[in-house]
Amino acid sequence: MLWISVIEGACWPLWRMAMWSLWSLLLWEALLPTVVCGAQVLGQVGGSVLLLAERPPGFQVREAIWRSLWPSEQLVATFFRGSRETLYHSRFLGRAQLHSNLSLELRPLEPGDSGNFSVLLVDMGGRAQTRILQLKVYDAVPRPVVQVFIAVSGGAHPPKTCQAFLSCWAPNVTDITYSWRREGTTGFGLEPSGLFTDGQVLKVSLGPGDKSVAYSCIVSNPVSWDLATVTPWESCHRESAPGKSSYKDMLLVVVPVSLLLTLAGLLSAWHPCCSGKKQKDRCTDRRAPETETPLV
Structure with missing residues (x-):
């Protein structure tokens, strides 16, 4: 049995329709x-x-x-x-x-x-x-900035161990990755348990035997890289490293600044209403003594 199809009044066998479709596809493939x-x-x-x-x-x-x-x-x-x-x-x-x-x-x-x-x-x-x-x-990766924050104890004598957080930051660059290296050892990676904020912060515990141990922060993107190196033990005692930041120093600065900013925000929200009211009162007071002078 031969199946046929009617297209606009013409009878086409199905095998001819299939061949016509195949030639059409080949023609389009040749043109495109x-x-x-x-x-x-x-x-x-x-x-x-x-x-x-x-x-x-x-x-x-x-x-x-x-x-x-x-x-x-x-x-x-x-x-x-x-x-x-x-x-x-x-x-x-x-x-x-x-x-x-x-x-x-x-x-x-x-x-x-x-x-x-x-x-x-x-x-x-x-x-x-x-x-x-x-x-x-x-963009080319710039040299990163590394800051050392120390957990200072409340005792009179310096502690035998030092807990430090190393913070790394590369300014004005996106699509970069952070990694840390302890100098004098092979490999670039450190224990993931000591890394925070996608690798930007590294927590280290130092003892008297780590006085000369240095850590390097490596910032990189697919086309460039750079690093900065610090020796955290130098920051563990404020006497030996003046100007270094500690957690107490951060709290003494951050808390008052936060309070001042909050107070300034409240004053800025309240001041426009008062100033508007006072301004309106002044305008009223100024217009009160004014009288019309008849033309002679």
């Missing part, structure tokens, strides 16, 4: 370019990065088009009939260079350069391939 997702490319602000125009073996390029896809699609560079061109009014004008292998170099990189890029390659036979690359630009 093949999309290949490339790897992520990392760069540093102020540096340079090379976006590679990789192509399959035997793919002889006739045309190439580089585009920036974010925040809006912009034409960056083209290769047409053997001529390379980068004079386009994109945000990369003057910072883009198209090399002979059709790879795109960007420099100097700026913080807003992160985003997706596409390169469309067309060979001599008309085949097309689009490659997507993701560029991620990071």
Whole structure:
């Protein structure tokens, strides 16, 4: 039995419909370019990065088009009939260079350069391939700031052991990680039980034998890193390290400041009402003695 289907009054066998659909799909596949997702490319602000125009073996390029896809699609560079061109009014004008292998170099990189890029390659036979690359630009990591906070005992004599918290902070940088290293030992990691606030704070217990022990805070992102080193024992006795912070010092500063800020907030909330009322009274008092003077 041969099944048929009626389309706009015409009778089509099902096998012919299937063949027609298959040829349609093949035609669309030939017309549309093949999309290949490339790897992520990392760069540093102020540096340079090379976006590679990789192509399959035997793919002889006739045309190439580089585009920036974010925040809006912009034409960056083209290769047409053997001529390379980068004079386009994109945000990369003057910072883009198209090399002979059709790879795109960007420099100097700026913080807003992160985003997706596409390169469309067309060979001599008309085949097309689009490659997507993701560029991620990071700031250079600055040297971190490390502070030492000591739990000071209330006794008259210095304690034999010292509990210290080491706080590490890198200013004006995002997407960074913190790690600690005890100098003189192998490896970068310390016990997780002594780490707090995503690694920014390290708790250590020191004794007289740890007078020369130093700790380093390492801050890093995928393209750069830096560190700062401290010797906590120097801060365990206020006499030997004047100016160092302790928990008592923090409380003496933080508590009064917090109270003053709270009081200032209450006064600022109450003062506008009073000042408005007083201002209204003054205006009333000023207008009271005023009388109209008849024109002569």
